[in-house]
Amino acid sequence: MASTTRQLVLGLDDLERKFSFGGAGIAIVLALLFIPHLIKNTTIHVTTKALKDHTCPTGYSMVKSVCTKAEVTHPSYWVLQFLVFLVVGLAIAAFSFYRKRAGVIVGSLLLAFATGSAGLFYMALGAWLAVRAFRLGKYGDATFRGANIRARERAQERRANRGTKARTAKSTASTASSSASRTPAPSKRYTPKKSNRR
Numbered sequence: 346m347a348s349t350t351r352q353l354v355l356g357l358d359d360l361e362r363k364f365s366f367g368g369a370g371i372a373i374v375l376a377l378l379f380i381p382h383l384i385k386n387t388t389i390h391v392t393t394k395a396l397k398d399h400t401c402p403t404g405y406s407m408v409k410s411v412c413t414k415a416e417v418t419h420p421s422y423w424v425l426q427f428l429v430f431l432v433v434g435l436a437i438a439a440f441s442f443y444r445k446r447a448g449v450i451v452g453s454l455l456l457a458f459a460t461g462s463a464g465l466f467y468m469a470l471g472a473w474l475a476v477r478a479f480r481l482g483k484y485g486d487a488t489f490r491g492a493n494i495r496a497r498e499r500a501q502e503r504r505a506n507r508g509t510k511a512r513t514a515k516s517t518a519s520t521a522s523s524s525a526s527r528t529p530a531p532s533k534r535y536t537p538k539k540s541n542r543r
Contacts, residue, residue, distance in 0.1 A: 354481045357444040361474060365441035365449045368470050372434025372456055379427040383420045391416050429459050450474050 357365060381387070393412045395401055401412035433452050440448030453471035457464035477487040484495035 350482070350485070354478050355446050357441065357446050357449065357474075358487070361446070361449075361477065362441050362444060364470060364473075365437060368449075368453060368456075368467060369434050369438035369441060371466065372430050372437060376427055376430035376434060379423050379430070382418070382423040383427060386417050386419060388415050388417050390414070426459075430456070433459075446474055446478055450478075 391414045393402065393405060393414075395407070395410070395412050401407050405412035405414045433456050437449055437452040437456075440452060450471045453467040453474070457468035457471060460467070481487045486495055
């Protein structure tokens with residue numbers, strides 16, 4: 346029973362597997378978008394805030410109240426980002442294929458931290474898979490509704506057990522107090538005779 350539960354917790358069900366494959370697909374598509382930048386030098390526009398006197402720093406020009414600058418980037422500038430998306434995306438796809446929950450969670454969190462605010466999808470995917478694993482381990486059901494039902498059932502069982510224990514303890518205490526209130530009659534064999542004091 347424990348090995349089955351462990352296998353369920355560490356594995357992916359069909360719904361989780363579809364979302365994991367979707368995350369892998371998005372990462373690979375994002376990696377492919379970097380390919381034009383890897384072939385030749387490209388120009389990117391860098392923006393910054395205007396200074397306090399509403400002028401732009403050196404090298405920047407004001408475009409619609411935003412300071413911008415055109416920068417020519419070498420292909421080596423994009424290699425690391427391309428490799429992160431490609432390698433981690435392929436790893437998530439492999440972990441999804443083999444139904445390895447921990448691998449998908451780690452890959453999703455790596456992409457979330459590597460891509461900044463654009464990685465919110467991967468942060469949500471990793472957190473969702475981790476929460477479902479927790480529910481499976483604790484309640485045996487990954488769904489929100491099923492986990493709540495199991496939690497309520499367990500709470501009712503605990504209350505019933507506490508009530509039973511309290512009644513048992515109360516009856517044991519009353520039995521002990523009634524037996525303590527009755528003193529045994531003195532035994533003629535072992536109790537010495539009282540001497541009269543005169």
